[in-house]
Amino acid sequence: MSxxxxxxxxxxxxxxxxxxxxxxxxxxxxxxxxxxAHKGLDAAVELCWHSDKEKLSFSGQHLVPxxxxxxxxxxxxxxxxxxxxxxxPDRPLLMKDEQSRSFAKFINGWTDTIIGRPLVRSxxxxxxxxxHPDADPVEFRKRREERNGATLExxxxxxxxxxxxxxxxxxxxxxxxxxxxxxTGATPAYPDYIVFGxxxxxxxxxxxxxLAASQDAxxxxxxxxxxxxxxxxxxx
Amino acid sequence: MSxxxxxxxxxxxxxxxxxxxxxxxxxxxxxxxxxxAHKGLDAAVELCWHSDKEKLSFSGQHLVPxxxxxxxxxxxxxxxxxxxxxxxPDRPLLMKDEQSRSFAKFINGWTDTIIGRPLVRSxxxxxxxxxHPDADPVEFRKRREERNGATLExxxxxxxxxxxxxxxxxxxxxxxxxxxxxxTGATPAYPDYIVFGxxxxxxxxxxxxxLAASQDAxxxxxxxxxxxxxxxxxxx
Numbered sequence: 001m002s003x004x005x006x007x008x009x010x011x012x013x014x015x016x017x018x019x020x021x022x023x024x025x026x027x028x029x030x031x032x033x034x035x036x037a038h039k040g041l042d043a044a045v046e047l048c049w050h051s052d053k054e055k056l057s058f059s060g061q062h063l064v065p066x067x068x069x070x071x072x073x074x075x076x077x078x079x080x081x082x083x084x085x086x087x088x089p090d091r092p093l094l095m096k097d098e099q100s101r102s103f104a105k106f107i108n109g110w111t112d113t114i115i116g117r118p119l120v121r122s123x124x125x126x127x128x129x130x131x132h133p134d135a136d137p138v139e140f141r142k143r144r145e146e147r148n149g150a151t152l153e154x155x156x157x158x159x160x161x162x163x164x165x166x167x168x169x170x171x172x173x174x175x176x177x178x179x180x181x182x183x184t185g186a187t188p189a190y191p192d193y194i195v196f197g198x199x200x201x202x203x204x205x206x207x208x209x210x211l212a213a214s215q216d217a218x219x220x221x222x223x224x225x226x227x228x229x230x231x232x233x234x235x236x
Numbered sequence: 237m238s239x240x241x242x243x244x245x246x247x248x249x250x251x252x253x254x255x256x257x258x259x260x261x262x263x264x265x266x267x268x269x270x271x272x273a274h275k276g277l278d279a280a281v282e283l284c285w286h287s288d289k290e291k292l293s294f295s296g297q298h299l300v301p302x303x304x305x306x307x308x309x310x311x312x313x314x315x316x317x318x319x320x321x322x323x324x325p326d327r328p329l330l331m332k333d334e335q336s337r338s339f340a341k342f343i344n345g346w347t348d349t350i351i352g353r354p355l356v357r358s359x360x361x362x363x364x365x366x367x368h369p370d371a372d373p374v375e376f377r378k379r380r381e382e383r384n385g386a387t388l389e390x391x392x393x394x395x396x397x398x399x400x401x402x403x404x405x406x407x408x409x410x411x412x413x414x415x416x417x418x419x420t421g422a423t424p425a426y427p428d429y430i431v432f433g434x435x436x437x438x439x440x441x442x443x444x445x446x447l448a449a450s451q452d453a454x455x456x457x458x459x460x461x462x463x464x465x466x467x468x469x470x471x472x
Contacts, residue, residue, distance in 0.1 A: 096335065098420075098421040098422065099332065099335065099336045099339060099420050099421055099425065100335045100336070100339075101421075102339070102412065102416065102419065102420050102421045103335060103336075103338070103339035103342075105412055105415070106339075106343075106408055106409070106412045106419070107342075109407070109408035109411040109412060110346075110408040113407045113408055113411070114405070114407070114408060169350065171345070171349045171350070172342055172345035172346040172349055172350060173342070175345040175349070176338065176341055176342045176345060179341070180338065183338065183342070184334075184335050184338050185334040185335055185337075185338045186334065189335065
């Protein structure tokens with residue numbers, strides 16, 4: 001058997017990442033899970049290990065999340081969010097117009113390149129140790145060490161510096177959240193789910209909180225995000 | 237006389253910064269000038285030198301831009317933009333709803349803290365040399381050297397590193413602008429004017445372009461921004 005299956009009969013199926021302990025820590029998976037909850041859409045779940053080529057071959061690539069909605073197959077969390085709004089425009093929108101989609105797109109790039117990079121780098125060793133037994137730890141290590149020009153152990157030892165970088169880069173988010181409860185205003189929308197998905201990673205992987213006390217507003221917002229949809233984020 | 241006056245009889249007066257050569261390089265001044273043009277509002281201009289306490293005392297502080305609209309006095313570019321939309325809701329909006337204002341607010345903080353810091357630091361020496369003869373160069377130098385823990389000459393010598401930082405931080409903006417002509421989508425709005433105001437600074441102060449060739453989309457967008465409102469940005 002190539003993966004763990006929790007499928008039930010629903011039109012939508014989400015293919016999400018799972019580690020050896022059953023934890024679903026993918027930041028992109030979380031973006032889609034929060035997005036589905038925002039729209040009030042149920043989805044069956046198919047859990048896949050890291051780079052599960054066989055299981056995901058139908059999508060033409062090997063990365064989660066993948067969404068299958070009857071005949072439609074969409075991979076990449078950004079494309080999935082756009083698809084959900086386009087396919088279900090009568091349900092609450094993740095991005096309600098062009099400006100709102102521009103906002104989300106900027107936050108998506110900012111979160112992946114600026115916020116996510118130092119954070120994910122600090123977690124590589126934890127991810128390696130938590131890989132599903134059928135995933136390939138040698139390949140995982142090789143790719144990341146090549147990309148970063150350092151061993152995963154060196155990257156882990158550099159964690160304090162990465163946390164400093166992360167906290168420095170979060171300044172504009174903290175500033176915004178001092179004035180309003182959610183990234184998008186009085187209620188959350190897709191930009192909130194994007195940042196939250198990434199900032200949730202350590203909670204599932206090593207429970208080390210990278211946020212400094214100075215991120216008072218981000219910390220308060222994160223608590224509010226954890227409470228959404230009946231505490232979905234804590235039902236990992 | 238405490239400043240240079242170009243006033244004509246209009247309801248709105250903008251107090252903006254000027255240097256010894258008549259150049260108006262304030263990034264916050266540019267945000268407001270573009271915002272006024274976006275809304276199709278004319279304004280008389282009162283030019284002030286750096287920290288012109290006497291001229292700006294009516295506003296209860298000493299920083300430009302200040303907008304006076306009949307009885308209303310508003311300082312701080314962010315508050316001015318919000319005021320213009322609130323006071324003139326029938327003219328084209330800078331931020332058309334709550335999400336759009338959240339977007340602009342995030343971009344405002346990001347531009348000031350993340351993009352503006354390395355860029356402005358690299359320009360201090362140029363600003364010092366261009367100060368209006370009635371401004372106080374000793375005070376200008378002292379404040380900035382204390383804040384940065386280095387002489388302005390050292391900061392200038394560090395310019396290459398600051399440019400590298402700036403270009404690294406611009407990555408999410410460049411990514412967004414590869415997919416759409418303006419920050420907010422098909423047409424520009426306040427987030428565009430915020431970033432543009434700051435990125436215009438070197439053009440007025442020293443004509444050294446800090447953008448690397450890799451910022452292809454930002455460079456293209458900057459050209460388009462310069463062409464707006466009959467080339468307003470080049471009529472500095």
